[in-house]
Amino acid sequence: MLLNDQDLAALPIERRNIGYLPQAKNYGLFPHLSVLDNVTYGLRVRGVDRKERDKRAKKMLELVELHGVEKRRVDELSGGQSQRIDLARALAIEPQLLLLEEPLSNVDQVTKFEVASELKKLFERIEIPVLLVTHGHEDAVFLGGHLAVMVDGKIEQVGTVKKVMQSPKTDLIKRLLRPFGDPDEQRVAK
Numbered sequence: 001m002l003l004n005d006q007d008l009a010a011l012p013i014e015r016r017n018i019g020y021l022p023q024a025k026n027y028g029l030f031p032h033l034s035v036l037d038n039v040t041y042g043l044r045v046r047g048v049d050r051k052e053r054d055k056r057a058k059k060m061l062e063l064v065e066l067h068g069v070e071k072r073r074v075d076e077l078s079g080g081q082s083q084r085i086d087l088a089r090a091l092a093i094e095p096q097l098l099l100l101e102e103p104l105s106n107v108d109q110v111t112k113f114e115v116a117s118e119l120k121k122l123f124e125r126i127e128i129p130v131l132l133v134t135h136g137h138e139d140a141v142f143l144g145g146h147l148a149v150m151v152d153g154k155i156e157q158v159g160t161v162k163k164v165m166q167s168p169k170t171d172l173i174k175r176l177l178r179p180f181g182d183p184d185e186q187r188v189a190k
Contacts, residue, residue, distance in 0.1 A: 003096055019090030019098040019128075021083070023105060028086055029074045035061070035085055036070035042093040053092075060088035063122070079106070080115065091126065098130045104139050116142055137176050141165065149173050 001008045008016050022028045029038050039057040040048075048056075061067045064084040074082055083103070090098060107115050120143055123130050134140050140147055141161055148158045157169045168174040 017093065017096045019093060019095035021087050021090050021098070021100045021103060023102045029082055029089075031073070031075045033074065034070065035066075035072050035074060035077070038074055038085055039089045039092050042089060046093065056092045056094075057088070060092045061085075063091065063125070064088045065118075080111070087122075095128060098126070098128055100130065100132045102134050102136075103132065104134070104136065119143060141177065149176065 003016075008018075020028075030041070033041070036054065036057055039060060040053040043053040043056060058067065058070065061070065064087055066081060066084050066088065069077070069081070074085060077085065103119060104112055104116055116139065123143065132140065132143055144161050146158070146160055147164045149156045149164065151172060157164055157173055159167075164173070165177055168177060
């Protein structure tokens with residue numbers, strides 16, 4: 001896999017510079033550390049000095065709209081706040097790519113649109129590619145600019161959201177991306 005003309009497979013994982021947000025139910029935060037220490041963790045490992053770490057962490061906390069919580073422990077936060085702390089940590093290292101694994105999978109339906117809207121706004125503000133892995137086609141269509149539809153581990157179709165929605169290559173892709181089913185099929189079922 002190439003990223004900015006660099007073969008990632010040839011690099012050790014710690015040198016790939018990819019920000020990662022794990023699946024919502026499995027936050028990668030350290031419960032014994034403060035919010036600030038969690039956000040600065042990747043920077044500390046990279047040898048960034050304390051002043052610069054704190055500066056970047058505070059900037060990222062503002063970006064995810066959580067400034068003022070630096071001294072709190074992460075186990076005192078809500079699930080949504082924890083997810084945003086994890087996102088701030090992933091962005092603090094100034095990655096070349098942000099990888100999100102099922103970011104909306106454990107968000108209740110009532111708040112899902114709000115969280116998805118916040119993510120979409122954030123994606124527009126940061127200037128790095130975002131790779132979103134999800135089983136939720138609604139999430140992919142709402143958040144994505146481009147889609148890669150995988151079936152049984154094989155990429156079946158790639159393109160802009162609009163292009164894939166308008167011209168699905170297979171019947172399965174057509175069914176996956178049709179949120180409410182075919183109106184003709186619904187009439188037959190009645």
